[in-house]
Amino acid sequence: MASIDFNGTTVELNPEGFLANPAIWTEELAAVLARQEEGIENLGEQHWAVIRFIRQHWLEHDSAPMVRSICKTVGVPLKTVYELFPSGPAKGACKLAGLPKPDGCV
């Protein structure tokens, strides 16, 4: 099992870099994941808006939102979502929002 160091404690990741325990997610942890797993040094306002929306959606619906509702709710064009998260909405944004890896061809 992979892991990262987070403020002196060890946080376990699944082999694909998603949190082994999605419940322990915090925004600080998201920033560390962004740097270490996705190579994103600084999360900007738009990153945060997307991440917070995905997290909230997951807490309420137990699933990742459609990219359509990310664009609509956060008010970013689709192109921007891909630019913000080069690994894509699933392996990029959902990972940083502390979701389990979505099922399917992702």
Add this chain to the structure above:
Amino acid sequence: MTVPAPAALESRIAALTDADLARGFDAFRSKLSAAEVSYLGACVRCGLCAESCHYFKASPELENVPARKLDHVAAAFRRHATTAGRLLPGLVGARSFDREMVRAWVDAVFGRCSLCGRCSINCTVGIALPRVFRAARAALASMGLVPDDLQATVDNSLAHGNNMAITKADWVETVQWLEEELQAETGDPEARIPLDKKGAKYLFTVNPREPKFFPLSLQASAKVFWAAKEDWTLSSDPGWDLTNYGLFSCNDEQAGAITRNLVDAMERLECETLVIGECGHGYGAARWEGPEWLRGSYPFPVRSVLELMDEYLATGRIAVDPSRNPKAVTLHDPCNLVRHGGVREPQRRVLRRAASTFVEMAPHGEESFCCGGGGGQLAMAAYKDRRIASGGVKAKQIRETGAPVVVAPCHNCIDQLMELNKEYKLGVQIRTVAEVLADAIVPGPREEGGACPRP
């Protein structure tokens, strides 16, 4: 020789009873035809298959040799199903089908094989290794030993009619949004993405990954249909998802139930032809395996959307300007589409017409290497490191073409290629055939008096 299985499977393996093992072994036997049983004793240990397997090429170790994987499976067969094996197991290399062997099977057929079939076409004596590996997966499935994440994808399809558990409302809303985007892109307020159009010629199917996370490929396919003035539709109810992970979990009943969604949608919407979008395993499952799972041929033809795109260009139904795709493109051949599925040329003809420069990988076509994400590998997190390592073979092929654009007519391959792009720092753009074609479309000659370039 102990090979650890994924943790969740390990506890289930430990709990297997003798009755479970017997059931698993029976399932294995029942999945093999008489001809396939003969493969189990046919290996002459020439070792030729080793270099044909991307797992072995990337990590040359014994357990990655296809013949070795075959041997794990065949050893149990020799022990239990042959007279010599029962009487003299040591003499014929027979081993008991026990927990230890189950672990070896899990590791060999789930953990180190994408069922790509490349070993098979390079085997000296023509052993269809993937048939045997699929029978072994079926045996493991009958004992409840499919890795959880792979099974979850199957369960989603069974419960929700698509492998990402997308609700009907979300699916329909996304299609309507894409229709607006298409109208904006084409400047045609009449451009449509038809839903539930009864009697349409083509029922088009997509990968749930498109509406969920990567809708531009769906919009591109719609643009192609728009340019060709095609009579097509999507289904709002189940029957729009072309994937079938039952092909990988090797539970034929579940695979058949998933295929049933497509057949039902064809009946409900009274369409003429089922069109499978850009997907390797989805094409193989619907076109070749589905009738076997459902024990009967379909009352309709099944075609790949690549064949349609090729026809539109060949007959001049859509016109393209390749200079709109100025960068060189190369093409990945999904195993299930090309080696297993037999769809090899249409995508090439489309790219030659729609892009300025088309470069083949070496090797390609039937001899193409798997991207590493096939056979359900993309869904099994436990084997991620092996998946990325084995994909190194494809990454190298891509780099050697020098092409900045990689086209893959399969969303599963695309996801793996995106990861390879990141891990191996390839710096390429990864696209579907429809995306390349859609970018090249110019107003047709009929409307413009033949002024537009035709390929």
